[in-house]
Amino acid sequence: MSKLQRTLYTSLAGVSFGLGIVGAFLPLMPTTVFMLLALWLASKGSPRFAGWIRRHPRFGPPIAAWENERAISRQAKCLAAAMLLLSMSVITFTLDSLLLRSLLIPFLALVGLWIVTRAEPRS
Template sequence: MSPLRRFLYIAIAWISFTLGLIGVFLPLMPTTCFMLLAVWAASRGSPRFALWIREHPRFGPAVVAWEGERAIPRHAKWLAAGMLGVSILVLSLTVAVLWLKLALIVGLALLGAWILTRPEPALGR
């Protein structure tokens, strides 16, 4: 792999990790999806960084559950559903264009349904 390509993967991994870290403190900012992107990019650019994320006590279990089982822990499902519900409420009160409002609400509702129907990790049951 060229040094430039490796650098780009590492940059994507660090940016994604930082955004995921911000998501821990900002309710409407996702965490897990950014951590998954960070692990994917780090696996290509810095396997040591990817391993560190997988072994991290806060972020690792959700990443490992998704990679191994395509599973989402119950608490993450409920948190995601709650945040999607808040987002739908905000959209319904702030977006003026009806077709856009409906499209966004339907999209978020479908995303919520998809998240809630994912299995839970075997260790979390």
């Protein structure tokens, strides 16, 4: 892999990690998706950065649970479900397009169903 490719992967990993941090505070931004994407991108461009993400005190344990067990903590499930419900409410009351509402709300409900049916970490 060329230096340019590694730099691109690492840069995108940094952007994704930053978006994940933003997602920890904004209800419509998914933290976990961006953190997993950041980890994948970093593993391609900078194994040191990937290791740092895995060892991060806040984001490392949920990533390890997902990588090792495909598990999501009960707290994360509850938070995700609450944020998805909030998002569906916002969409219901603010989006004028019936077509978009009828596509987005069932999609978010299915995402929520998928999340809550994942296993919980054993440890």
